[in-house]
Amino acid sequence: MWSFHLLIIVFIIILIITMVMFLIKKKSVGLIMLIAILILCGAGVVLYNTVFYNNSKYITITNKNNKEFTINIKNHLLQYEYTYAQFSSDVSFDILQKELKSHYNNAYYDDTLDQYVFIEDNVIYTIKYYEHSKFLWMDRYKYLFSANTIEIENDSNIYKISFPREAIAEEEIFSTQMELKCGYEEIKPYYSAFTNAKFIDNKIILDYYTQKIVLSFKDNTVKIEIQK
Numbered sequence: 001m002w003s004f005h006l007l008i009i010v011f012i013i014i015l016i017i018t019m020v021m022f023l024i025k026k027k028s029v030g031l032i033m034l035i036a037i038l039i040l041c042g043a044g045v046v047l048y049n050t051v052f053y054n055n056s057k058y059i060t061i062t063n064k065n066n067k068e069f070t071i072n073i074k075n076h077l078l079q080y081e082y083t084y085a086q087f088s089s090d091v092s093f094d095i096l097q098k099e100l101k102s103h104y105n106n107a108y109y110d111d112t113l114d115q116y117v118f119i120e121d122n123v124i125y126t127i128k129y130y131e132h133s134k135f136l137w138m139d140r141y142k143y144l145f146s147a148n149t150i151e152i153e154n155d156s157n158i159y160k161i162s163f164p165r166e167a168i169a170e171e172e173i174f175s176t177q178m179e180l181k182c183g184y185e186e187i188k189p190y191y192s193a194f195t196n197a198k199f200i201d202n203k204i205i206l207d208y209y210t211q212k213i214v215l216s217f218k219d220n221t222v223k224i225e226i227q228k
Helices: 002-024 026-049 093-103 185-189
Strands: 058-063 068-080 083-088 109-112 117-122 121-135 138-147 149-152 157-162 177-179 197-200 203-209 211-218 221-228
Touching: 002 109, 026 197, 058 138, 068 138, 083 157, 093 121, 093 138, 109 185, 117 185, 149 221, 157 203, 157 221, 185 197, 185 203, 185 211
Parallel strands: none
Antiparallel strands: 058 068, 068 083, 083 138, 109 117, 117 121, 121 138, 149 157, 177 221, 197 203, 203 211, 211 221
């Protein structure tokens, strides 16, 4: 990033010199300076969108326990919203999957929802690849990285629950009873690495501090209950 900032500073200096040259009637020198500025601008655009584009080596989001969680990957942050981030990287999805698998033994690819899933501290994290483009010689793979939690209100209390948001039929509508895109058998693997989860019949029971959260499945519907 410092190299790009230095480029901006040099551009401003040359622009000032060019203006001075025109003011003191040395137009030929000013014209040379102007050409230099145009070349510098073009070089700056190319460098910013290639060499300096991936300006971070890691990306951080916040999980349901308000703890930061970081993965190491060269990236250019596109959007950040607390529990999720959109980013671009020159790392392909195949290579990214291998990297995640080497760091998280429970990581796996969910072909039902077309995303990579891994668990850390009883929180579901997902990375979804959604677009590929190129700028000159540089590949850009765009991803959505999120801590998969939903907020449920019960008796005036808000509960942050780990749940695969992409499985919800209407993603932005969270309630104690929701229609899903899939059923119990497809949801169950998400919780297989949870240390606080139990599986009974078509139910997933999660220990939640001093309470229990019961996810009851019937066909493509889930009902969420808070048991004290």
